Amino acid sequence: xxxxxxxxYYVIGSTIMAIFMGSFVMVLRxxxxxxxxxxxxxxxxxxxxxxxxxMFLFEQFRVSPMEILEATAVGIVFSTxxxxxxxxxxxxxxxxxxRSKAFVFILVGLLVIRIIAKVVLSSxxxxxxxxxxxxxxxxxxxxxxxxxxxxQFKRIKKTISLKN
Numbered sequence: 828x829x830x831x832x833x834x835x836y837y838v839i840g841s842t843i844m845a846i847f848m849g850s851f852v853m854v855l856r857x858x859x860x861x862x863x864x865x866x867x868x869x870x871x872x873x874x875x876x877x878x879x880x881x882m883f884l885f886e887q888f889r890v891s892p893m894e895i896l897e898a899t900a901v902g903i904v905f906s907t908x909x910x911x912x913x914x915x916x917x918x919x920x921x922x923x924x925x926r927s928k929a930f931v932f933i934l935v936g937l938l939v940i941r942i943i944a945k946v947v948l949s950s951x952x953x954x955x956x957x958x959x960x961x962x963x964x965x966x967x968x969x970x971x972x973x974x975x976x977x978x979q980f981k982r983i984k985k986t987i988s989l990k991n
Contacts, residue, residue, distance in 0.1 A: 837954040841961075842942050849938040853931055856924075863921035869977045873970050879962050887955030890963070894952075898960040902967025905937055909972040915983050922983055937968075 859868070882888040890898070912933055914925040941961065948957055 835949070838945060838949045838957075841954075841958065842945060845938060845942060845945075849934060853934055856930065856934075857926070860924050860926040862923070863918075864915070864924050864980065865922075866977060866980065869973055869980060873966070873973050876966055876969060879966070882962060883959060885955075887953070888959040888962075890956050890959045894956065894960050895963055898963035899967040902964040902969075903971060905964070905968040906971040906975075908933055908937070909968065910975040913972065913976055913979075915976075915979060917983060917987060920987060922980060922987070 909930075912927045912930045914927065915922050916925045917923075941964070945957060945961065948960075952960070
């Protein structure tokens with residue numbers, strides 16, 4: 828059924844979805860900075876995203892070991908940028924994710940880089956494999972970022988409890 832659709836339509840559709848999801852993440856991040864955070868809010872995104880690994884059960888999404896390595900490396904590099912811009916602040920007894928003006932620009936920049944890479948790579952890599960690679964990239968970006976946030980959150984939480 829889907830084999831009759833030209834691959835450029837998949838690239839266009841997935842690019843539109845990436846823009847939508849990136850915008851959604853930015854809105855969530857702005858809202859999140861208005862409410863106190865906790866461990867659950869930090870660890871749920873990677874757990875929820877891990878369900879996307881089911882895609883690799885299907886042949887068209889499987890990637891080579893080298894592509895896994897490449898996507899993971901790029902994801903880890905991108906995560907360092909997110910780690911550097913994610914800070915917490917204490918208000919009373921609550922811990923808030925500090926709003927960073929640079930974060931929106933960084934997220935947009937990462938999104939633009941991903942879109943350009945997708946358009947360029949779609950001419951030489953199968954669309955399904957490319958989807959698999961970009962999922963790996965996103966997961967490899969999200970996990971270290973959230974682990975770093977969790978460590979930072981727990982450190983701050985410990986200092987708050989020591990003061991009381």
